[in-house]
Every structure is written in C-alpha cells, then in structure tokens.
Amino acid sequence: MSLFRKSLASFGIGAAKVDTILPHDVLIPGQPLPIEVRVQGGATEQQIDNIHLVLCCRYLDEVTTGRGDSDQRKEKIPQTCKLAEWSLPEAFVIGAQEERQFAFTLDLPFNTPVTIGDAQVWLDTSLDIAMAVDPKDKDTLTVRPEPLMDGVFTALEQVGLRIRQVECEAAKGFALPFVQEFEFVPVSGPFHGRWRELEVVAYRDEQGLQLWFEVDRRLKGVSGMLAGFLGRGELKRELQISADCSPEAAGEQVVAFLDETT
Structure with missing residues (x-):
C-alpha cells in the first residue's frame, strides 16, 4: 500500500x-x-x-x-x-x-x-x-425508569400528579456530581388544592431506592429542592424502599407516605 x-x-x-x-x-x-x-x-x-x-x-x-x-x-x-x-x-x-x-x-x-x-x-x-x-x-x-421508580411514577400519576419538568442539576453529597429532579403538579385527585407542586429526587443502589420529597403549598416563590442539596439545610422528607419491594408496593408506599407526612 x-x-x-x-x-x-x-x-x-x-x-x-x-x-x-x-x-x-x-x-x-x-x-x-x-x-x-x-x-x-x-x-x-x-x-x-x-x-x-x-x-x-x-x-x-x-x-x-x-x-x-x-x-x-x-x-x-x-x-x-x-x-x-x-x-x-x-x-x-x-x-x-x-x-x-x-x-x-x-x-x-x-x-x-x-x-x-x-x-x-x-x-x-x-x-x-x-x-x-x-x-x-x-x-x-x-x-426509561427502572422498575421501582416506574412503580412510583405510575402511582403518582394514578393520584392525579403529572410531570411538569425534569432536570439534571449539579449537587453535592452523591456518587455522581448531579441529581435528577422530577417536578410534579397535581391536576386532580386527593392532592389537588393541597399542594402547588411536588419535587422528587431519587437515588438507586443494590439495596433499594432512596427518595427525597419536597412539597410546596405556597402560591408563589419556590426555592426548590436543590437548595437543600447545595447547603441550605437537610431535606426532611426521605423514604427508603427496599430492592425486594414490588413496583406496585413501592408506589403504594410512596403515596401513603406523602399523604401522612404532608
């Protein structure tokens, strides 16, 4: 050649x-x-x-x-x-x-x-x-979401919550330099009129699914969940779902947890 x-x-x-x-x-x-x-x-x-x-x-x-x-x-x-x-x-x-x-x-x-x-x-x-x-x-x-997260999304949709925005933003304290944040708004169901929006951050490992929630009831002025990850205080609503849990049970557990704590 x-x-x-x-x-x-x-x-x-x-x-x-x-x-x-x-x-x-x-x-x-x-x-x-x-x-x-x-x-x-x-x-x-x-x-x-x-x-x-x-x-x-x-x-x-x-x-x-x-x-x-x-x-x-x-x-x-x-x-x-x-x-x-x-x-x-x-x-x-x-x-x-x-x-x-x-x-x-x-x-x-x-x-x-x-x-x-x-x-x-x-x-x-x-x-x-x-x-x-x-x-x-x-x-x-x-x-697409892994099974446990898919079960959570399905349950939230069934109680009238719809995804409005999804963002991957920088955050500290995790294995990755960012977290993915899901923002939901209630359009019907038991949370309509109670909440302005729901923010969810998830972290999955071999042990299960760890979830952080922030509910905003205010009519205006939202600081966002990421403020907690960036040093403005710990998030109070946190839930751990075992890897052995079924997707349906995971969704039911999340809905019950949010209803009791908010």
Missing part, C-alpha cells in the same frame, strides 16, 4: 470506521446492555490499539460568568458527566476493507438519568489508532 494512502488515513481520510449497534431501543438502568461494535477497514491496513466506550449524560451546573467584578452573574451551563467507561484492550490489525465485529454485554448504571425533558444520555465509541485521527461514533440512548 502506498505511503500516500497511509498518510491520508492518518488524517482520517480513507481510515477505518467504527459503528456501535444497540439491539434495544429502550434501556433500563441496572439491566444488562448488549452491544455490538463493528469496525470497518478503510483504504489501507491500520493498527487498532483499543476500542473505548464512554457512557455520558448532560447536566446543568451554576457557574459565575463575566469579566469584571461588577459584571459577574451566575448562569446554568451544560456539563458532561461520564457515567461509566469501558475499554477493550485488544490490539489488532484491521485490513483494507475488512470488517470485524465485537459483541459484549455491559451493565447500565443504576443512576443513569431517565431521558425525559432535557435529559440527554449517549454512548461514545472510539478507536485508538496511534499517530492518527481516532474514528468515533455517537449513539443517543433512550432510558
């Missing part, structure tokens, strides 16, 4: 390509994620040192912007969080126009954000090629 073609491949022209195939359109946190990575050779033979995958999501962080002291203000700026990383340390040579496939299974982390509202989750795949532009592939993922 000519030196010219090898030089072009080093700049990404006629180089190997990578494509990640996900057999399932909808993913559930905590469940296995089967993945197939296809590597297609380019115009010339190339050495592939590694295949690297990164599961990412978007969250908002409040940062101070502005150049002068009098012009500084706080803005919510999108940030990228690496939820998990995997590498396939299998160096190999891909021939010209050759195709190779790698099939494996990964675990989707429990606290991968549910893709509702502005939440974004994606998988970056890249080939590590020495002295060359690394080929990349980006796949946007659709993530």
Whole structure:
C-alpha cells in the first residue's frame, strides 16, 4: 500500500470506521446492555490499539460568568458527566476493507438519568489508532425508569400528579456530581388544592431506592429542592424502599407516605 494512502488515513481520510449497534431501543438502568461494535477497514491496513466506550449524560451546573467584578452573574451551563467507561484492550490489525465485529454485554448504571425533558444520555465509541485521527461514533440512548421508580411514577400519576419538568442539576453529597429532579403538579385527585407542586429526587443502589420529597403549598416563590442539596439545610422528607419491594408496593408506599407526612 502506498505511503500516500497511509498518510491520508492518518488524517482520517480513507481510515477505518467504527459503528456501535444497540439491539434495544429502550434501556433500563441496572439491566444488562448488549452491544455490538463493528469496525470497518478503510483504504489501507491500520493498527487498532483499543476500542473505548464512554457512557455520558448532560447536566446543568451554576457557574459565575463575566469579566469584571461588577459584571459577574451566575448562569446554568451544560456539563458532561461520564457515567461509566469501558475499554477493550485488544490490539489488532484491521485490513483494507475488512470488517470485524465485537459483541459484549455491559451493565447500565443504576443512576443513569431517565431521558425525559432535557435529559440527554449517549454512548461514545472510539478507536485508538496511534499517530492518527481516532474514528468515533455517537449513539443517543433512550432510558426509561427502572422498575421501582416506574412503580412510583405510575402511582403518582394514578393520584392525579403529572410531570411538569425534569432536570439534571449539579449537587453535592452523591456518587455522581448531579441529581435528577422530577417536578410534579397535581391536576386532580386527593392532592389537588393541597399542594402547588411536588419535587422528587431519587437515588438507586443494590439495596433499594432512596427518595427525597419536597412539597410546596405556597402560591408563589419556590426555592426548590436543590437548595437543600447545595447547603441550605437537610431535606426532611426521605423514604427508603427496599430492592425486594414490588413496583406496585413501592408506589403504594410512596403515596401513603406523602399523604401522612404532608
């Protein structure tokens, strides 16, 4: 193969390509994620040192912007969080126009954000090629609630609560640099007229589902639950649901807890 073609491949022209195939359109946190990575050779033979995958999501962080002291203000700026990383340390040579496939299974982390509202989750795949532009592939993922959280959402909907807003925002004290906050409003049922809104933050691990709630009865001026996570006091309403609990029982437990404590 000519030196010219090898030089072009080093700049990404006629180089190997990578494509990640996900057999399932909808993913559930905590469940296995089967993945197939296809590597297609380019115009010339190339050495592939590694295949690297990164599961990412978007969250908002409040940062101070502005150049002068009098012009500084706080803005919510999108940030990228690496939820998990995997590498396939299998160096190999891909021939010209050759195709190779790698099939494996990964675990989707429990606290991968549910893709509702502005939440974004994606998988970056890249080939590590020495002295060359690394080929990349980006796949946007659709993530739905894991069973316990789904049972909670279903129960809240059945008593007349509707999701109004979902945000991933920076927060301290958690394994990840953010939490996903779900904001509900009562449109009917027993909480209509009692509450202005309900904010829910969830954290899932092997032991179960931990939930924090904040109910706002005021007609105006809401500070938001995240104030508690950011140092303005502990949240008072907290509930732990065991991993052994069924989704239906989890929902019933949450509704009863909110009715008794609010």
